[in-house]
Amino acid sequence: MIAEVRRLAPEVVARRVRLELAKLGPEATRLAEAVAVLGDDVELVHAAALAALDVERAQEAAGRVVRAEFLGREPLLRFVHPLLRTAVYQELVPGARDLAHGRAAAVLADTGAAIERVAAQLVAAPPGGRPEVVETLREAARRALSDGAPESASAYLRRALAEPPPAADRAGVLLEHKTKSGPPRNGRS
Numbered sequence: 065m066i067a068e069v070r071r072l073a074p075e076v077v078a079r080r081v082r083l084e085l086a087k088l089g090p091e092a093t094r095l096a097e098a099v100a101v102l103g104d105d106v107e108l109v110h111a112a113a114l115a116a117l118d119v120e121r122a123q124e125a126a127g128r129v130v131r132a133e134f135l136g137r138e139p140l141l142r143f144v145h146p147l148l149r150t151a152v153y154q155e156l157v158p159g160a161r162d163l164a165h166g167r168a169a170a171v172l173a174d175t176g177a178a179i180e181r182v183a184a185q186l187v188a189a190p191p192g193g194r195p196e197v198v199e200t201l202r203e204a205a206r207r208a209l210s211d212g213a214p215e216s217a218s219a220y221l222r223r224a225l226a227e228p229p230p231a232a233d234r235a236g237v238l239l240e241h242k243t244k245s246g247p248p249r250n251g252r253s
Contacts (some may be wrong), residue, residue, distance in 0.1 A: 074151070081134075081151040088132055091117055091125040096134055099141045100153040101164045102172075103184070106141040113171040114164065165189040169197075179204045180216075187223045198229040202237065 085093045098114035099106050112122030129135045134152075136144050143149035156164065166189035172182045183204030186197055201224035208216035221241035229237045 074147075074154075077147055078151040078154060081148060082155055084132060085129075085134070085152070088128045089125070091115070091121055092128045092132075095122055095125040096129050096152050097156060097164070098168075099135065099143065100149050100156070101161065101168050101185075103181075104140075104142045107175075108141060110168075110171055110175065110177070111141055113175075114168050162188065162190045166192070169200075173200070179207060183220050187219060191223075191227045193227060195230050195233070198224045198227050198233060198237065201227070202240065205240065 085096055094115040095111055098111040108122055112119050130137055134148055135141050165185045169182050169185035169189055183201055186201055201220040205217040205220040224237050
């Protein structure tokens with residue numbers, strides 16, 4: 065019985081969130097989806113760009129979503145509860161969600177956001193064989209390592225390898241990954 069309740073609860077929440085957002089209109093829905101993709105503490109200009117809204121329309125949509133108590137009343141946009149963000153995020157079609165992460169990375173990079181935020185979006189985006197993505201992920205890995213976050217550095221480099229890097233850079237990325245990921249686990253390399 066408990067397993068059934070746990071399985072049904074997210075579906076019930078998702079259905080309710082979908083219905084409530086639909087009442088707020090397509091712009092509010094797109095804005096909420098953009099915030100779900102971008103994560104916590106989202107600047108309105110970033111969410112607006114990802115939702116393909118001008119800033120004025122995004123402000124109006126954000127006001128409706130805040131009044132509906134999906135987003136908090138802070139200067140930066142964030143869902144009032146992780147369950148709401150998850151419900152909105154899970155409603156996105158997986159392929160569209162992946163592409164949204166790629167667009168989010170571009171929006172963040174174009175507006176000078178921290179490289180860690182850009183890299184987090186790239187990790188969730190589909191590979192495309194773009195050298196600039198590999199370089200961004202490598203730089204984010206270097207910064208993560210200097211900040212004492214080897215797990216993040218390793219994740220960024222794994223994603224850089226999946227891009228994949230240009231043939232001339234592949235050995236360098238492999239070497240960086242090997243040195244940042246630490247010793248082999250369970251005696252395997």
